[in-house]
Amino acid sequence: MVRTLPYGAWPSPVDAALAAAHGGQPEAVGFVGEEAWWTEPRPAEGGRRTLVRRTADGREVSVLPPPWNVRSRVMEYGGRPWAGAMRPEGPLVVFVHFADQRLYAYEPTAPDSRPRPLTPLSPVGGGLRWVDPRLHLERGEVWCVLEEFTGDGPTDVRRVPAAVPLDGSAAEDRDGVRELTDARHRFVTGPRLSPDGRRAAWLAWDHPRMPWDGTELLVAEVTGEGTLREPRTVAGGPEESIAQAEWAPDGSLLYVSDRTGWWNLYRDGTPLCPREEEFGGPLWKVGLQWFAPLDDGTVAVVHGRGAGRLGILDPVGGEVVDVAGPWTEFAATLAVHGSRVVAVGAGPRTAYEVVELDAATGHARVIGAAHEDPVDPAFYPEPRIRTFTGPGGREVHAHIHPPRHPEYAAPEGAPPPYVVWAHGGPTSRAPLVLDLEIAYFTSRGIGVAEVNYGGSTGYGRAYRDRLRGQWGVVDVEDCAAVALALADEGTADRDRLAVRGGSAGGWTAAASLTSTDVYACGTIVYPVLDLASWGSGGTHDFESQYLETLVGAYAEVPGRYFERSPVEHADRITVPFLLLQGLEDPICPPAQCERFLARLQGRRIPHAYLAFEGEGHGFRRAETMVRALEAELSLYAQVFGLNPPGIPTLELTE
Template structure:
């Protein structure tokens, strides 16, 4: 091994590699023996395409089904969710219904039959004003899904947000609707029927096996879906036109204040399974649902474990469990890492499948007619996220999105990136001690390069990564973006600060009314912990994050002296502005729990906002912003810069046309990554081949 200063190690992982491979396959869905999923294409303007494969052809490469420029992506809640559903086509083949990003209408497409996708929902009165997500197959050739309707702003407070902004927010309404597949609704809006509603937010519409009941999850402002939700059930019947409609009043069968149901699935007969957290952890439960006029059995926990079987509903359509025909459950569970297993409802015992994947995402589906195969998205520190098929009875697995030989699939040590596999970091789960002695969970990625080591006596620079959300979690997995830094000699510690999911309700509620305090303290604790252990250079510490992570990064630069520079991506920096109209409906009252009731604690909003403390920033920073961001709009970043200008603080502000919340285009990802590395090189004093970043004061 050669000796070079940390940060300057040559690496085969360049910004182009990261940009080309950014994103992962998502939302697997099956019909007969076909498995479909979405796949991002950074090189094609960041669009999302649809791919498919056949379970009977294990060595066949996946087929790209949806041609450019079609973009299968929903904007419901702005974060979207599962945007498509494969269905049987009119000519005997397989077709698909999907949400097109450009106008948010649902389209029907039968490859090889229809020349191009055909709209099956009406054109909205305002651009992208009717949005659809999480489609399921209903009766009589209908698709049932969640519809989000945007209307022009009205007087007063039309969405119930309590905002006192000068311009009222647009009216946003949601309902579960039935859309005929024959396309009649494209010209006749009345052909789209409202099936259920009753709450400002709706998720997880599911029809029972016999088609006689509908279940769904609902919640209302100011709750977020990880705070309090309810699980509703309503009986269905066929009217004279043989079309199923909801009747009577829905039953609330689970959930309520302080309990969050995040998924529900029908088993056989009247059995309804759900993931909920009445005991503080998202565990599986079973409910026996009776008729409207008879009492329903209360939810019974199938197992009680201090680990999570679910997660936050940032996107609609997530599935952490799927029931089998014998009412056993295939489910995901864990804490720092997750596993895939089968739970027996009779004993509560779980048998885990033996695969090398250490992170299973909430994206499960059953495949093939015999329900022998479960499909999900999984990854590990050495395996990038892939669509994985597991034989439930034999326990074997194979990748559908990255087909490879049986020998490679069976290996628990196979990395899937060929020449760069040796340059991937070797992460470990860590627990640091935070303020007041509290535990702070983090994933540590030390510098690693098989060809180079640091100069004797030199300690490496470290960057604290802060995930978004903030009610979210940073998994420990294969990430070329992290490897871009670690393979050059820059360490990364990805902090699951108090408020993160994956460690129970008590841990995630540490952030209640303490956003900007606990998250900052925990990020500093991770950095200081590394310094105390002699792993990190105390004079070369940085912090970076996007969205809510951008908030924490900015707050850490303002309120602490722990970091010597920072990268702030599409951040929140002005709580009062964000609370009073500068964000979307879904998160418009999120700060009620994170900061406190508005306007009763308005002073707290102002005191914690980095925008009001521009004079406290003294270290260089890089600010990155998408110009079409509806969640953290550019006005937040621009307001922060106004308070910084003229104070002699070196900084750079890069904006990107066509980018929303999070970067999707190859050119954007490459530019942002190179700018970040250039910042660290300039501040920490090492050489790099990244283009020089111009800093202004």
Template sequence: MVEIAPCGTWNSPVTAARAAAAGGGVDWVDLHRGRPWWTEGRPAEGGRVALVRDGEDLLPPPWNVRNRVHEYGGRPWVVLDTPEGTRVAFTHWDDQRVYLFDPDDPRPEPISPAPGSRHGLRYADLTAGPGGREVWCVRETSTGPTRTDVRRDLVALPLDGSPPRVLAAGHHFMTGPRLSPDGRRYAWIGWDHPRMPWDGTELCVAEVGSPDHRVVAGGPTEAVCQVEWDGEDLLALTDPDGWWNLHRIDPHGHAVNLAPVQRELGGPQWRLGNRWFATIGGGRHAVLAAGRLAVLDERSRTVTDVDVDLPTWHGQLAVHDGVVVGAAAGPHTETAVVSLDLSTGELTTHTGHDTAGTTGSAGLAAYLPTPEQRVFTGPDGDIPAHVYPPHNPDYTHPGHERPPYLVHVHGGPTGRNLPVLDLDVAYFTSRGIGVVAVDYGGSTGYGRAFRERLREQWGVVDVNDCATVAQALADEGTADGQRLAIRGGSAGGFTSAASLTSVKTYRCGMVAFPILDLAGWTGTGGETHDFESQYVTGLVGPWPETADRYAERSPAHRVDRLTGPVLLLQGLEDEICPPEQADRFAAALDGTGIPHAYLTFEGEQHGFRKAATIIAALEAELSFYGQVLGFTPPGVPVLDLRR
């Protein structure tokens, strides 16, 4: 029997613990001799990342297959065919060194030197060097006391532990080198401040053993995001026409768009080592067209979607004998490692991450929301969004009540929302609270022009787009206009805080590991890491010429304009958005009379990985909304709000 009860008071089996159990996810999927390998986060094991082959863990705790390059990390492992047999190289989080082991006798030994300081040397985007004798990768070296004192090189690590060899340098940022099939040349992607990798990069090629390289594609307004070899040619995802399309580049540097489409086949290089395409053979390539698996045919110059039960794929593609392997998900299915036989259409799931499995979503199918993909109209154009209405088969709200809604702001801000199962979202929708995930101007997946709507407009376009969507839902009667809230982490935390201090749309907001003072994110500000230390040049304007703009848009300078209560969440080991800014913001709130809470978490970096942290954060957020929006959620501790 369906019970009538106010929104926010519904009981739900989608507990914070269930959401935490599903919070690790699979990553860095690849193939070796037809067998799938991947990494898998383990919230119940303190957030460590395990290396898995065909469903079997290869390394016990405390081995943690993860690295800090760019602070977001990069591809942390590679399988090598050596003269002595199969070997695996990986980066270990605790000391950031590269280790080597035999998968049939896993006793890892370091092959990179010990750093002089904690995490003073870091490695990522591991690939095989010539002859199975070396690991080639990106090396970060800490050169001083500040977060921006970093140098990067492409290096070769001999498997016998001999000293590393520098292969190339020249750009401040570089991807791992890709060795040509004949072993004579290698390619990589490089870029420099103040550009970010989705602004403009250079595709470089060098002869093995030579210190010189030449640029064959890219530039200040063209962003190459992936490169692979195909015989003598290079295959590169790049966007000279405003969309990441696949190009073939011959040895003379002549590039041809293999299938011109106004769809994004690539994505932003937040991490090193993503693969948005993989070659099938015969002029055919598996690609991701705006997140959907597709086949690009060079002869017909077409991109054809593949109809598959899990429609959203991540940038982790690999191909072997006509079988595509990757990480895929659906609206009611968590991200899983899957393989698709293109000749038969048979989809095989290699992990148990689904609603019928043994992970956090097991048995919850009836309580999961179905996203509605919609497009709203704002002052700067279309605003795509995914609307998740409240859903619980055991409850409905009184006829006169309109549900509260949370506006979810993705991070980046050069990122996007995907219509896949997220138990954090289901945690709220199954209790009668709607969620809308907004792809505001600046999001990826819609071409360069949409992405550049945010150029020098961060804190304006994103704020306006989110408010436009929230108000539209209220105006049409989908949401209660008096019970709108906003939530976000990282760059989404900035937009959440900026919204609460500049528009009157929301009653309250959750702000997690945020940017709050934009001046701290300049090259001299010292309050963020090197990778993003000049990101705000494009998002806000040149520093210090536009210093007034930085101050005006920074929530840290507008605490007196807050329109409602705030919940702050912060990891104390965060090097991307360190706790200093959240500390100051919370201190400024004390004594203002504005209800607020500030929760910090030991041992957490950027984004939460530990089960206990995820549980505490979700339950605190639900209690916070209940106190502000006027309902009493059952079964969660009451969050203490200060004034």
């Protein structure tokens, strides 16, 4: 029997601790011999990431105990942090340890083996960092990307493809690291060797471009001594984004380019499957992989419009056969071995899990991080994919998660409160997957609307280019359009709308509160708040000139930086808000939050500021995630007049 209780008062088994325990996802899949390996989060262990192997008998074994943390800080967002190979005496892996960013080698089955450093420390700035390693046992080296700080400033940095000796001779000697090219480009990916070892290919780009604006695909011959000759550009440019490049077994070069307005797959310049959908995405992390060539000439691909499905592409006919199963979204990580394809997939009822596809038979199965429902799935939301109409008639894509509970319903005729979620990036996208943070709200009677506003990826270049010069306008308008449309149709309560977001989504949330009257409150998480300072040494090197495209060149439009910055208009906020910040965040430093709050003094606006020691950009510790989630729910409860049982009250100050 379904009982009646007001929205927000429904008891739910999806508590904050449960949501925190299921935060994060497997990443960086790979093969070590016949075995599939990947990295996996451990929120209860200080937020570290461990390396997991699936043994021949089907067991999942954590390769590295605490405090080892397999995670790179190159470009701050990191990227692929490990590589491995199987030798007669057992597996050898190299990995980046987060605490010191050194590259380590480890033989997990050798007696009394411990990780041994391959690279030195540096006292300069952020030191030496490594990402996207590839093992070349025949050369006795690891080829990867070296990020080297040359001073104490966040932009005092150079990046270059490099070779690190496996014998440990460079562990205390920076000169022992062999740079493969000069540092002519600001940003590079790891070099990929052709099957015959005679050529190397990698991607490069320079400020002020971001990799989704324009990149170059470089190819160079490899000398007998293992150095690279003068590279030549074979694809890409200032207005063409190459997202990934790999050599096929036959020696041809495959790459993903958006030259037609969609990231499509090419072989030596010839399109293999021209479609108005994406076969690539934004290169936020070095080593992301949307395709992987198989030995038989086919290609495993993650592709789609608005969602990434896993399929096998036959280049001869240009047809793609997608994997069958509950997974409707696959992450940008793939590995192949023979006819086996390993990927990370999820769906609206399934969290991210490691999936193996047999390309020969089409059979797919879960082999790691298997989803197990921690509560009755009746407490999960039933999301809807919708397209709304924004200003000027433009399309706005969103995922709507209505409140849902198997035992309770609200009084007849009462629309529920809704929270609009703005994703980060902003050149990113909200995937439609099971997220217990969303279920935390929906199972209590609060709806969630994830908005893939103009600028989001997955819908072609024209859609993501909508944000060029319009950050703080298009994203704010699109989120408001979805919120008001839900209210107008009776899906949401017009008087009980909230907005929340983290990073670039935190910017959108803050900008929404300072420039619209749509929302009754908001949650702002590790945000950008001050454009002028953030774009002039107030953030890391990778995004230090991002605003050139998002807002415009500061020298040309300084007024735009002032007019759109929430920190300059704190006096316009008239509703309560919650501000969450990691104190060790190099991307959106806490100084912006402090300036924002200082501008708010005397305004008597109820708010709370929670700053977390040991957290950076993106919360990783279970205790932090629990505190943040409960605080957010308490804010909505106080503003919307809800009564969620068992939630600590967040103290709001004025």
